[in-house]
Amino acid sequence: xxxxxxxxxxxxxxxxxxxxxxxxxxxxxxxxxxxxxxxxxxxxxxxxxxxxxxxxxxxxxxxxxxxxxxxxxxxxxxxxxxxxxxxxxxxxxxxxxxxxxxxxxxxxxxxxxxxxxxxxxxxxxxxxxxxxxxxxxxxxxx
Amino acid sequence: xxxxxxxxxxxxxxxxxxxxxxxxxxxxxxxxxxxxxxxxxxxxxxxxxxxxxxxxxxxxxxxxxxxxxxx
Numbered sequence: 001x002x003x004x005x006x007x008x009x010x011x012x013x014x015x016x017x018x019x020x021x022x023x024x025x026x027x028x029x030x031x032x033x034x035x036x037x038x039x040x041x042x043x044x045x046x047x048x049x050x051x052x053x054x055x056x057x058x059x060x061x062x063x064x065x066x067x068x069x070x071x072x073x074x075x076x077x078x079x080x081x082x083x084x085x086x087x088x089x090x091x092x093x094x095x096x097x098x099x100x101x102x103x104x105x106x107x108x109x110x111x112x113x114x115x116x117x118x119x120x121x122x123x124x125x126x127x128x129x130x131x132x133x134x135x136x137x138x139x140x141x142x
Numbered sequence: 143x144x145x146x147x148x149x150x151x152x153x154x155x156x157x158x159x160x161x162x163x164x165x166x167x168x169x170x171x172x173x174x175x176x177x178x179x180x181x182x183x184x185x186x187x188x189x190x191x192x193x194x195x196x197x198x199x200x201x202x203x204x205x206x207x208x209x210x211x212x213x
Contacts, residue, residue, distance in 0.1 A: 006173045066170040067186055068177060138173070141182040 007060045008069045009138045014052035016131045018045055023124045027117075035113065038120060072137040080130030087122040144181040145211040148204055151179045153197045167196040 005013075022045045026037065057063065154164055161179075165172045168189060177183035178193070185193065194204040 004173060006171050008171075009173075062171070064169075064171055066174050067189060068170070068174045068183055141173075141177040141180060 006069070006138070007056070007063045008065055008072075009135070010056045010060070011053060012131055012135050012138070014056055015049065016128070016135065018048040018052055019124070019128055019131065022048060023128075027121060027124070035116065038116060072134050075137055076130040076134035079133040080126045083129045084122060084126035087125060091118060091122060144184075145208055146184045147181055147206050147208065148178060149206075150175070150193060150197070150204060153199060153204065157197065159197075164193070164196055168192045 022041055026041050150164075154161070161172050161175045165175045168175070169192065170185075170189060174183065174185075178185055190201060190205055194201045197204060
């Protein structure tokens with residue numbers, strides 16, 4: 001029996017696609033990232049999300065969301081938060097370790113950008129894990 | 143075996159009602175009706191009452207609770 005794909009699920013696939021299309025090249029293709037590229041990436045993901053969500057909304061017959069959608073959304077946010085908090089603890093522990101050992105030179109001009117990328121990366125991983133959890137919950141029918 | 147089981151599929155079939163028709167009456171998506179029928183999702187009390195009303199039966203005729211079963 002076919003379970004079909006609901007409007008919310010289509011939106012989640014679009015979100016995951018947009019995240020992978022924008023974040024992927026940023027983190028894996030560019031070696032010399034900059035603050036401008038971070039800002040550009042944020043604009044790019046907003047524009048891409050608006051375009052994709054608009055296309056889905058245009059062709060969706062039923063845009064209803066119900067209690068199960070909200071439950072799955074909450075589950076996704078919980079996983080995203082746990083992922084982000086764990087990465088933050090790991091990042092702070094690594095920061096402490098490097099500053100204690102003495103390899104970290106805080107006066108270096110690239111350190112700020114490095115931290116920006118690391119913390120932005122944590123946000124990206126948390127966001128992708130949130131979206132992926134929601135998709136898995138829909139596929140498993142919760 | 144799930145703790146909460148239901149007879150929605152049988153009751154729906156007896157009334158020749160589609161999943162979409164039931165979903166529209168209850169105010170949920172068709173995917174939610176499918177998940178409930180497959181015992182993969184236990185609805186809220188409010189939705190359970192709405193399902194029972196839409197099928198014209200009591201809550202006990204529609205949903206059964208087994209306290210010994212594991213979720």
